Amino acid sequence: MKQYDRALPIAxxxxxxxxxxxxRKELEQIGLTVQQWRVIRALAEGAPLSASALSERCVLMxxxxxxxxxxxxxxxxIERVEDSDARRRTMRxxxxxxxxxxxxxxxxxxxxQRMERAFGxxxxxxxxxLLCELREVAEKEDFEAxxxx
Numbered sequence: 051m052k053q054y055d056r057a058l059p060i061a062x063x064x065x066x067x068x069x070x071x072x073x074r075k076e077l078e079q080i081g082l083t084v085q086q087w088r089v090i091r092a093l094a095e096g097a098p099l100s101a102s103a104l105s106e107r108c109v110l111m112x113x114x115x116x117x118x119x120x121x122x123x124x125x126x127x128i129e130r131v132e133d134s135d136a137r138r139r140t141m142r143x144x145x146x147x148x149x150x151x152x153x154x155x156x157x158x159x160x161x162x163q164r165m166e167r168a169f170g171x172x173x174x175x176x177x178x179x180l181l182c183e184l185r186e187v188a189e190k191e192d193f194e195a196x197x198x199x
Contacts, residue, residue, distance in 0.1 A: 069165065076157045080150055085110060086118055087154065090127060090143065094151040098131050098142035122147070 054060060070084055077087050088108040093099060099107065105115045119141060122128045127147035133140040143151065166174045 072161045072165075073158060076154060076161065080153050082150065082154070083118075085114065086122060089115070089118055089122060090147055090151050090154075093128060093141060093143040094148060094155075098140050100133070101139040101141070104141065 052058075073087075074084060077084060082090065085108070088110070089104060092104060092107050101112070101115060101119065104110070104119075105112050108115070110118065119128065119139070123130070123141075125146075126144055127150055128141045129144050131140050131142050169177075
């Protein structure tokens, strides 16, 4: 068994927490959580999205997303839009939500630039490529079934 600190899930969690820390500080100042920011960002960067599309895009479980959507709606940051399928909840960002996005987007870009400068642009690109590839492999393979053969 691998040394605990070198276990992939632990290393990924620690890297996630370390990289999110500066973003959390900025988000707290504008009254958003990391999860709420992901929803705001997804809606700000495109067309209205259904709850299922937001869940997938923002990597949020449906029950968590429902709470987040309710909170953001109550605060006037997002709103529901008519959908051809009345059963589907489709959301879009409001002007107030866009203002919150604009307030954070520059801060987020600055944090990312500092992180990229410290880590190295080429290493960051390689890391992102490797993480995408790892996700694709993990989604394709059935590692729970045990060794292949």
